Amino acid sequence: MMQLTKEQIQNYNDNGFVLLTECFSKAEVQRMKMRLPGLFAENTPKRVLEEQGKTVRSVHGVHTTDEIFQRLSRHPQLVKPAIQLLGSEVYIYQFKINAKAAFKGDVWEWHQDYIFWRKEDGLPTPRIVNILVCLDDMNEFNGPLFFIPGSHREGMIDVMAQKTSNQSQTEEECPAWMSNFTARLKYSLNQELVGDLVSKYGTYSIKAPAGSVLLFDSNIVHASPNNISPFDRAVVIVTYNSIENIPLPVPNPRPEFLVSRYYRPVEALSEDNLLIENLILQ
Numbered sequence: 001m002m003q004l005t006k007e008q009i010q011n012y013n014d015n016g017f018v019l020l021t022e023c024f025s026k027a028e029v030q031r032m033k034m035r036l037p038g039l040f041a042e043n044t045p046k047r048v049l050e051e052q053g054k055t056v057r058s059v060h061g062v063h064t065t066d067e068i069f070q071r072l073s074r075h076p077q078l079v080k081p082a083i084q085l086l087g088s089e090v091y092i093y094q095f096k097i098n099a100k101a102a103f104k105g106d107v108w109e110w111h112q113d114y115i116f117w118r119k120e121d122g123l124p125t126p127r128i129v130n131i132l133v134c135l136d137d138m139n140e141f142n143g144p145l146f147f148i149p150g151s152h153r154e155g156m157i158d159v160m161a162q163k164t165s166n167q168s169q170t171e172e173e174c175p176a177w178m179s180n181f182t183a184r185l186k187y188s189l190n191q192e193l194v195g196d197l198v199s200k201y202g203t204y205s206i207k208a209p210a211g212s213v214l215l216f217d218s219n220i221v222h223a224s225p226n227n228i229s230p231f232d233r234a235v236v237i238v239t240y241n242s243i244e245n246i247p248l249p250v251p252n253p254r255p256e257f258l259v260s261r262y263y264r265p266v267e268a269l270s271e272d273n274l275l276i277e278n279l280i281l282q
Contacts, residue, residue, distance in 0.1 A: 002080045002271065012085065015204075016152035016220035023077050024133065024211035028274045033135050035068050036234060040099065046257050055104040061257030063095040063238075068274065070281060073238050076268040078131045081215060082240035085129050089265035093117075093128060093241035094258065097135075099234045100143045105227030107143075109188035113239075114156050114218035116187055121259050122248035126156065128241045132214040135234040138206055143227035145206040145214070148197050152219040157193070161186050189221060197221055240266070 004018070012018040040047070040056040048058045063073040072078070073092050082090045099105070113130065117123040138144045162185070189197075206214060216222070218239075227233055243265055253259065273279055 002076045004081050004084050009084065012215060012217070015147075015149040017147055017149070017214060017216035019206065019208055020213045020215070022209055022211045023213040024274070026211065029135055029211045031274055032068055032072065032133075032236070033234070035066055036097070036099070036135075039066060039097070045255065050101075050104060050106045052104070055101050056099050057106065058096050058098045060094070060096045061260075062097065063092065064257070067279075067281070069095070069097075069236070071269060071273045071279065072133065072236065074266055074269045074281075075273060076271055077213060078133075078238055079240070079266050079268040082129050082131060085215065086127055086240065086242040088242045088244050090240040091243055091263050091265055092238060092260055094239040094260065095237075097234060097236050100224065100227045100232070102142070102230045102232045103228060105143050105233065107226050108222075108224045109185045110148075110194045110221055110223040111185050111188050112152075112157060112219050112221055115159065117218065117247075117259075118156060119161075119187070120250070120254055122250040123241070123245065124248060125245055126218045127245040128218050128239060130216050130218065131238050131240065132216070133236040133238075134208050134210050134212045134214070135236065136232050137210050138208045138212075138233055138235070139231070140205065140207065141229035142231040142233040143224050143229075144233070146223045146225070147204045147206070147216070148194075148201050148221040149204050150201040151197050151221040152217040154197070154219070154221075156219055157189065157221075159187055159189060159193075162188060194221070 008018050039059050039062055046060045046062065047056060049055060050057045063069045073095055079090065114123070114126040117128070208214065243263060246263060247259070
């Protein structure tokens with residue numbers, strides 16, 4: 001699969017997401033997973049920990065420093081569907097690895113993505129797509145992704161920002177952007193609103209084997225519960241933005257590793273690029 005079918009595009013437009021199973025081989029997934037321990041061990045601002053301060057929750061922007069994840073960000077299995085859905089050339093807006101560790105991975109509250117990008121980054125429109133790659137099986141036990149299918153048709157739900165930082169922490173210890181990635185999200189949806197949306201649209205839990213690809217709209221309401229299982233659940237999420245949807249200037253822009261200002265269109269590599277040794281990137 002490198003081009004979405006009409007049915008897949010229709011499912012994406014109707015439901016706000018489409019799941020494509022087993023797009024990457026076991027060998028490709030293993031090559032990516034081998035990079036995780038080293039990346040998680042790097043004590044840099046790109047790394048976000050769970051609230052207990054030990055377990056890695058996410059790492060950001062590593063496609064600029066890690067060759068294997070740079071290759072993934074330019075893989076035709078991701079780039080070509082992004083171009084199809086957005087109707088233009090695309091660039092990488094955001095790249096992150098979310099690691100919901102066995103027994104320790106914490107909740108992601110109900111939220112939409114676009115409100116963060118609109119309010120924090122000045123993104124003009126939701127002409128942007130998330131593409132998730134499963135590095136582990138995602139099942140009912142290990143904190144799967146929950147969607148409210150069709151909720152993207154509500155558009156951006158303009159909720160008030162929550163106060164999430166610990167007042168005892170300094171800006172250096174907990175920078176302002178950190179509240180977009182902790183268990184207490186800045187723009188989370190309240191229980192009453194989520195209840196109304198679920199009554200209207202229902203809910204859906206993603207179950208997918210490692211190597212699967214999930215494309216989802218920036219306005220779909222989603223969440224994930226704690227991982228209390230003995231099974232890790234790591235995913236890569238590459239967010240592609242249309243080159244016709246460049247963010248407007250904002251007073252305090254977030255770091256480059258969170259929001260790329262490198263607007264050059266992505267050029268797809270070959271389909272087997274993850275397995276090629278000594279690939280020369282341009």
